[in-house]
Amino acid sequence: MRTNEHVLIAGSGISGLGAALAFGGGSRRVTILDRDPPPPATSPDEAFYKWERRGATQLRHSHAFLGRLTSLIRDRYPDLMQELLAEGTRLFGFEDGLTPPQMSQYAPAQGDDDLKLLFSRRTTLELVLRRYAARLPGVEFINDAGVRGPIVRHENGKVIVEGLKVERNGAVEEMRADVVVDASGRATSFPDWLRAEGVTVREESSPCGILYFTRHYKLRDGQDEPPRDPGGPAGGADLGYIKFGVFIADNRHFSVTLAVPEIETELRMAVMKPEVFDAICLAMPGAARWMNPERAEPVSKVFAMGELVNLWRHYLKDGEPQVLNFFPLGDAAIRTNPLYGRGCSSGVVEAHLLRAALDATDDPLARAKKYEQDLTTNIRPYFNSMVELDLGAIKRAANERNPDYQPSLRAKLTKSFTEDGLMPAQRGNVEVGRAMSRVFHMLDEPTAFLKRPAIVARILATWVTPKATKQARGLYPPKAGPDRAEMFKLLKIAA
Numbered sequence: 001m002r003t004n005e006h007v008l009i010a011g012s013g014i015s016g017l018g019a020a021l022a023f024g025g026g027s028r029r030v031t032i033l034d035r036d037p038p039p040p041a042t043s044p045d046e047a048f049y050k051w052e053r054r055g056a057t058q059l060r061h062s063h064a065f066l067g068r069l070t071s072l073i074r075d076r077y078p079d080l081m082q083e084l085l086a087e088g089t090r091l092f093g094f095e096d097g098l099t100p101p102q103m104s105q106y107a108p109a110q111g112d113d114d115l116k117l118l119f120s121r122r123t124t125l126e127l128v129l130r131r132y133a134a135r136l137p138g139v140e141f142i143n144d145a146g147v148r149g150p151i152v153r154h155e156n157g158k159v160i161v162e163g164l165k166v167e168r169n170g171a172v173e174e175m176r177a178d179v180v181v182d183a184s185g186r187a188t189s190f191p192d193w194l195r196a197e198g199v200t201v202r203e204e205s206s207p208c209g210i211l212y213f214t215r216h217y218k219l220r221d222g223q224d225e226p227p228r229d230p231g232g233p234a235g236g237a238d239l240g241y242i243k244f245g246v247f248i249a250d251n252r253h254f255s256v257t258l259a260v261p262e263i264e265t266e267l268r269m270a271v272m273k274p275e276v277f278d279a280i281c282l283a284m285p286g287a288a289r290w291m292n293p294e295r296a297e298p299v300s301k302v303f304a305m306g307e308l309v310n311l312w313r314h315y316l317k318d319g320e321p322q323v324l325n326f327f328p329l330g331d332a333a334i335r336t337n338p339l340y341g342r343g344c345s346s347g348v349v350e351a352h353l354l355r356a357a358l359d360a361t362d363d364p365l366a367r368a369k370k371y372e373q374d375l376t377t378n379i380r381p382y383f384n385s386m387v388e389l390d391l392g393a394i395k396r397a398a399n400e401r402n403p404d405y406q407p408s409l410r411a412k413l414t415k416s417f418t419e420d421g422l423m424p425a426q427r428g429n430v431e432v433g434r435a436m437s438r439v440f441h442m443l444d445e446p447t448a449f450l451k452r453p454a455i456v457a458r459i460l461a462t463w464v465t466p467k468a469t470k471q472a473r474g475l476y477p478p479k480a481g482p483d484r485a486e487m488f489k490l491l492k493i494a495a
């Protein structure tokens with residue numbers, strides 16, 4: 001293996017920080033550039049309220065961090081996990097989210113420790129990760145440094161990346177490196193810069209079909225979080241015309257996100273108003289118990305985010321690398337629907353795949369091929385499933401608006417299988433719940449549970465059980481909120 005390789009990373013968001021973890025503390029030198037200022041060095045609250053961070057527009061949207069990420073941190077960086085917990089973040093395990101029927105069946109099993117969500121504001125995670133990464137030997141952060149393009153040479157039909165042009169204090173300087181990583185996020189300019197050098201960058205893109213709206217709240221002094229209510233209304237649900245989720249965070253903060261289908265034009269205009277946002281949430285029992293005004297107060301405006309797509313960028317052409325010593329990471333490489341909460345886990349996992357590819361060989365061509373192959377194996381199944389689920393949700397949202405909609409037999413069967421088989425089986429059986437939780441946390445590929453005969457048998461048995469029996473056993477969740485017509489009437493919006 002080459003010694004003293006210099007890795008230059010454009011972007012210090014979650015993926016850039018993941019790369020700092022992966023490459024720091026070893027034989028490599030790591031420089032991380034970001035055009036934004038560093039986080040305030042004090043507390044999670046100061047980072048949340050004061051950090052000027054224009055480079056990551058999703059920073060103040062709800063974030064949840066999946067088991068794939070939390071178990072990676074726990075196993076590889078145990079002291080980082082301790083620092084996160086010391087700053088007020090919390091882990092929420094599989095056993096903490098059991099439904100009443102699951103509780104009576106539960107016994108701890110191998111792997112349950114991996115099914116832990118981290119409850120944290122995104123700013124808190126970044127603050128602590130950054131602080132930890134900056135202490136690793138060989139790691140240097142440079143802020144207020146805007147990448148303006150790659151330094152390249154052309155050789156044997158390939159584009160060889162040799163460093164970056166970086167703007168600091170009004171002047172552009174050249175920084176040379178052995179490896180350049182694009183972790184500059186969803187608005188990366190590298191595809192355009194490399195296309196200008198003759199590289200074909202193919203993009204697969206598919207709509208998420210939603211807009212994201214988030215508002216943050218804080219528990220009032222003397223108030224506690226609502227007690228857990230396993231049989232009660234869920235803290236998140238999909239009502240077709242809207243999805244909502246309560247995101248528990250650190251230091252007495254939480255947020256609520258509303259995801260509104262793009263075609264719900266009237267609703268998405270209205271929801272930007274804080275009073276409308278709150279009225280919608282208060283109509284959802286699972287959110288209302290958190291944001292009841294006596295318990296919590298809003299601490300932010302309503303943040304909105306659109307242009308959400310599932311997008312995969314290909315820098316190889318016909319399986320052959322065209323550009324060497326250059327590796328895209330995180331949202332710069334692959335973007336997915338935020339609803340699934342997989343972006344940060346993916347970015348950090350990809351950083352560690354990249355480290356493995358660079359450790360495996362010094363040959364730039366072999367490195368590029370291995371990294372591409374490992375991305376495909378590890379991330380592609382989730383990407384494909386999100387694309388498919390989003391296209392289904394877009395259709396459902398259109399049907400919600402159409403009073404004349406008559407579902408086909410196939411659509412009826414799919415709905416029935418999901419609502420009367422899959423979901424009640426998950427709610428009623430701890431093994432099904434565990435199997436699906438492994439998919440949710442990105443530990444098993446999305447169809448893994450359907451390849452286990454015992455799980456499929458349980459789902460089918462639940463599907464054919466009469467509805468009334470399932471109801472009596474508590475296998476259906478309580479109503480999540482008003483239907484579309486009721487909600488529009490409540491909000492005085494024309495349906």
Ligand SMILES: Cc1cc2nc3c(=O)[nH]c(=O)nc-3n(C[C@H](O)[C@H](O)[C@H](O)COP(=O)(O)OP(=O)(O)OC[C@H]3O[C@@H](n4cnc5c(N)ncnc54)[C@H](O)[C@@H]3O)c2cc1C
Pocket residue numbers: 010011012013014015016017033034035036054055056057058061062063064065066145146147148183184185186187188212305329330331332338339340341342343344345347
């Ligand atoms: C609304 C929303 C909600 C989400 N919720 C979740 C969630 O719950 N869980 C989850 O895991 N994921 C979630 N995601 C996805 C997650 O936010 C992203 O996948 C993740 O931030 C990607 O990290 P990144 O480092 O690749 O990019 P970013 O975090 O966007 O960071 C990019 C960095 O590059 C810097 N940069 C950009 N251009 C330049 C330049 N030219 N020079 C120097 N620096 C530059 C920026 O300043 C920024 O710091 C959500 C996404 C959205 C949009």
